[in-house]
Every structure is written in C-alpha cells, then in structure tokens.
Amino acid sequence: MSSTTSDVPVLLLKTKSIPADGYQDIFAGWNNYNPTFLPVLEHRFREDALAWLKTITTGSGFNNSDTTVDAESSFGGIIFTSQRAVEAFTSIVESLDPPTRDQLLPEALPLYVVGPATARGLRSLGLRCPIIGEETGNGAALAAFMLDHYNRLPATQTVRQNRKLPLLFLVGEVRRDIIPKSLQSSDLLEEARIGVHEVVIYETCEMASFHIDFSRALGENVASGAQEQWVVVFSPQGCKAMLDCLGWLDESGRYKSDATDSSTMTTYVATIGPTTRDYLIKEFGFEPHVSAEKPSPEGIYAAIENYRTTNVTTQL
Template sequence: MSSTTSDIPVLLLKTNSIPADGYQEIFASWNNYLPTFLPVLEHRFRQDALSWLKNITSTRGFNSVVAAPATESSFGGIIFTSQRAVEAFTSIVESLNPDTRDQLLPEALPLYVVGPATARGLRSLGLKCQIIGEETGNGAALSTFMLDHYNSLPTSQTVRQGQKLPLLFLVGEVRRDIIPKSLQSLELPQEARIGVHEVVIYETCEMASFHIDFARALEENTASGIKEQWVVVFSPQGCRAMLDCLGWLDEAGRYQPEVAESSPITTFVATIGPTTRDHLIKEFGYEPHVCAEKPSPEGIYAAIENYRSTNTRTQL
C-alpha cells in the first residue's frame, strides 16, 4: 500500500497472521490509516508436535463416531487461544486430502476459540466444524463456556469406549494454566470435569531484527513529514524494545516524558489489554494512551478512533 502525507501510520508490533489478519483488514479498509507489521517475537513451530498432530488427525483421532478404542490421541474438541496455534493447525489442515478432510474433522467437532481473531483464522479454512466461544474474550470465560457446552453435547460425541474424551489444547511454551485448572477443578463434580491434553506446538523468542526494523520505520515516518503515529503493543515482551527504540528510557530504564514530548512526531501508544498496559506502568513508569476494551482488531480500532476524536484532532 502506498502512503500519503495524510496517512496515519499504525505500527503493529506483531506478526502478520496467516491465513488472515483482522488488524490488516480493519485498518487497511480506511484510507487514513497505514498499518505496518513489525514482529517483536519470533514463533517457531515444533516439528515433532506438528508431526504428532498430523498423525492423530489422519488416524481419525478427532472423529468420535468411529468405532475404535479411546487412546491418547482421541479428542472430543480442540482449544485455540492464540494465532500461532491456529497457524500450526492450518498447516495440518492444508496438508490433508480434500476428499477425506471432512471425515477427519467432522461437523460435530467443536473448535473452541477465545476471541474473534482466532475464530476468523479458523473460519478461513472452510471446515464444517463448529467454531465457538469467540465472544468470551479470555481464558476464564472460555472455560466456563466449555464446561457448559461440552458437557451438554450428546455422549455419542464426547464418550468413546466408556471414556469421556479430553480436549486438545494447542499452546506455546509460555502460557497460563487457567483453562486446564478450570476444566479439571476438584471443586467440580467428577462427571463435569473435562480432561485437557496440552501440546506445546510452538516456541517463542525475541526477533533479532526488531530493533533495526522498528528504528527504520520510525525514521521513514519522520522523513515523510507526518505529525502523528500510533504504536500497538500486544505483549509485555514488546514493551521495553518499543520504549528503547523510541529513545524514551533513561539509564535506569524509566520513561522520560520530556524526551517524548520533544519529538517532531507525536507518538501514541495503544495496548491490546490491561496486562500489557499494567506492565508498561509498573516496569517503566509509562502509561499508554489507550487500552482496548476487548482484545481484538475491532477493540484496538475503536480505542484509537475514540481517542483521536476526543483528543488528537484538537492538538495537532
């Protein structure tokens, strides 16, 4: 996309999600925004986990109507709480024979998602599976939803050879344990508990080129003569790198407002949620301009639009 002096750069500190990215869609659809993806973290899929996932998919581990004994690779549904997990699953789905795909991943198989981004990625695959839970927004709410939904399904879908099928949870190496603990809580009746099998499908590390890429983007925006830019931060891991590249930190790693205010470009910062916002405040003494009410492209877009309509247009 070519830019003009009226475009407002939106630097998204994340990987451009595959097969579809809602942030690209929502910002690029408006002429006055110019979205740019600058990944802070590098996600590497674990080949052993991908091979395992392809094997259980190909051997009907997700088709509970097949008359076969329950095994460690038999699951009544799949849980997705990250785009990377969706991308890993996408690579498996695309490797399947189209003639047998709907048998291996049947319509009755629930794919539980934590928000609209994960739902959008899965729907782009064209599967017949039900994709549900996107309105929950976080792991705790999704857990409550799954306990109600999964336990209300016919036993023909959730039980094989007298055993209640667990859910498969595709995760990164760093994750919270809210969902497994909630679904298997000892406070629940035994018959209501749902087994969770976690598989680490990807690993995460800081992108070596981020500082260079971010600095280059800032230089290009300065050279273009624009007066306003937005930076959207998606995780605590991206906070220090962002502030460091902007030159806003002192030797002690604390925010210097006088430096930020002296820049020829006014830089506004948005966070995907309260965890990242609170990390910026606690660790660096910096409070971002907006925090999305919902961790989604629509939530970020609405937060930025609301802030600009009530603040920046009277300042710039």
C-alpha cells in the same frame, strides 16, 4: 497537534496472524491508516508436535464415528487460545486432501476458542466444525462454557469404547493452567470432569532484530512526511526497545518527562489492555496515550479514533 490527509502510519508490535488478521482488516480498510506489522516475538513450531498432530488427524482421531480407532488416540474437541495454535492447526488442515477434510474433521467436532481473533482464523479454513466460545474472552470463562457445552453433547460424540474423550489443547511452552485445572477440578462430580491433553505445539523467544526493525520503520515514517504515527503495543516484550528507539528513556531507563519527538512527526502509543499499560507505567513511568477498552482490533481502532477526534485537529 495536526496531521495531513495522507495515511497515518500504525506500527503494530505483533506478528501478522495467518490466514487472517483483524488488525490488517480494520486499519487497511480505512483510507487514512497504513498498518505495518513489527514482530516482537518469534514463534517456532515444534516439528515433532506437528507430525503427531497430523498423525492423529489423518488417523481419524477426531472422527468419532470411526469405531475402529483406539480411544486412547481420540479426542472429542480441540481448544484454541492463541493465534499460533490456530496457525499450527492451519498447516495441518492445508496439508490434507480437500475431499477428506470433512471426514477427518467432521461437523460433530467442536473447536473451542477464547475470542474473535482465534475464531476468525479458524473460520477462514472453511471447515464444517462448529467454532464456538468466542464470546467468553478469557480462559476461565471458556472453561465454564466447555463444562456446560461438552457435557451436554450426545455420548455418540464424546464417548468411544466406554471412555469419555478428552479435549486436545494446543498450547505454547509458556501458558497458564486455568483451563486444565477448571475442567478437571476435584470440586466437580467425576462424570462432569473433562480430560485435557495438552500438546506444546510452538515455542516463543524474543526477536533479536526487533530493535533494528523498529528503528528502520520509524525512519521510513519520518521520510514519508507523516506528521503523526501510532505504535500499538500488545505485550510487555519490546516495550523497552520501543521507548529506547523513540529516545524517550533517560540514563536510568525511565521515561523522560520532557521527552519530545526528534522529528516533525508526533508519536502516540496505544496498548491492547491494562496489563501492558500498567507495565509501561510501573517499569518506565510512561503512560500510553490510550488503552483499548476491549482487547480486539475493534477496541484498538475505537481507542485511536476517539483520541484523534478529541485531541488531533486534522488539516484538510
């Protein structure tokens, strides 16, 4: 196996995160990679939810020092577990007058995140709010972290009009209920429980044009003269279309054990973690070349670099 010294195409089967994307940063920051984002899923923000969120924000629903605001419309913090939720929140923040942002979203307001990607997106907004929890990595760990952190905050931050303020959880229509159940578990003392107000801020559907977009990207990479390319898969959605476009499926929809690239370019597949890797193996009989040890830009980059160093001989 060999590659030239030209940029190696990396097809990232995801929507590029806004306002910042760690995969763009880590791959575009190195001369030998050329990242391209190919969305598999289409995310649509719910206009009614965005309007509600802006009303709550501009009405000092997050500024707990304003005692005139009804406690029923107030929240002690916000939970983010997806990039789409961050993007929805970003649209609200950017619509605010800069002089009022720190007043409406003060430094006493904790923004709880599940990992580095959500933290990175929020930090790019330049708010004074503490962005915490990114080291937790999953919903269960984040819930445990919030139970400890939120219950230790001064009552001046978490109580309004004798009511313990709930946390606002911005979610998609499909989500797990680990966080709400953990924060409101009957196993907890009543005073330790934390209310959670879930708001479905976006909806998700499969991108109808993905098959066409992926095929076009493959053709462009072949035309560029690249001798190798990487496809990074983030979820089970799009796996079948990817393998089909590559010509790696037989008539029964299973991976052809003798499948080879139809061009001089060699294609390698990386997955974000074991769930997607196991899906490819179980559903199609295809084992990806690498799977990231950690579901992060750094994890994917390290997995690809390690494989190329071990298996791909670079011709200078």
